[in-house]
Amino acid sequence: MNLDHLRYFKTIAECEHYGRAAELLHVSQPNLNYAVTQLESELGVPLFEKAGRNVRLTRYGRLFLQSATESLQKLDGSARTLQELGTGGGLVLLGGIRKLAAQTVPELMRGFLAQPGNETVRFELHTESGFSRDLLQAVAEERLDMAFVSHPGDPNVFDCLPFQRSPFVVVVPPWHPLAEKESVTLRETLPYPYVYFSQRGGLRLPIDALFREIGAKPKIAYETEEDTVVAGMAAAGFGIAVVPDHPVLRCLDVKILPITDPDPSRTAYLCRKRSAQLPAAACRFYDFCAETLGGKNS
CATH class of the missing domain: 1.10.10.10 (Winged helix-like DNA-binding domain superfamily/Winged helix DNA-binding domain)
Incomplete structure (x- = not known):
């Protein structure tokens, strides 16, 4: 046969x-x-x-x-x-946490495809569970070529490209005492209970780092994983919260307070496995992201 x-x-x-x-x-x-x-x-x-x-x-x-x-x-x-x-085309397998996969990653894909020579490249965009560690695991197992995540992977395993994202802010219900302010230091929030990210959530580590900078710990009343759920619970009065600044917050009944101390800037990462033999199109896309994301807020 x-x-x-x-x-x-x-x-x-x-x-x-x-x-x-x-x-x-x-x-x-x-x-x-x-x-x-x-x-x-x-x-x-x-x-x-x-x-x-x-x-x-x-x-x-x-x-x-x-x-x-x-x-x-x-x-x-x-x-x-x-x-x-x-011929330099083919399929590029991307992963991304949901906030990046909703806007930043599609914009990068569109910009890359608009460049001459990339017309035959195709993308698949996956969110897995939506958590950084699961996406990094998929990259390590070479189920994904690269992933956009909220914290870097092991530098012995991954090449990680850092880029700036929108900063952290404090959200409080409109009747809360802090709602009278236009900005806050993180220390000013310490007397109040928090809706906080659980250990599984990718944002737990960077927010913990903010509190370590001021040598304090928040009063955690509730924990959950998704940032929109954290903000929603804050709007319902279960506590105040530190969350990434995002347009969805404007749809909630909360007061958004910029953080003046410590530095609330936030970094995300594009990670690929060091030892993986990626297709040429995936390598070009990684290089395109490195050039495009340099110094860009997203």
């Missing part, structure tokens, strides 16, 4: 006529007869039966056509992928 025989069989099945199939394939009809005879001999079942001047698939032929079609599609798809990779 070879690929030519499978293609011949599929074309005959579609045309239901040896002569028309021979014309489409640009081969002689005896070659088609020989190919089908070889297939039937190997499989041990008849694939076609006569229907006047035409032929039609037997029940065995219908089953084999499904398998042959799927096999040819997979082989053709793999061949196209390899051809694209050889």
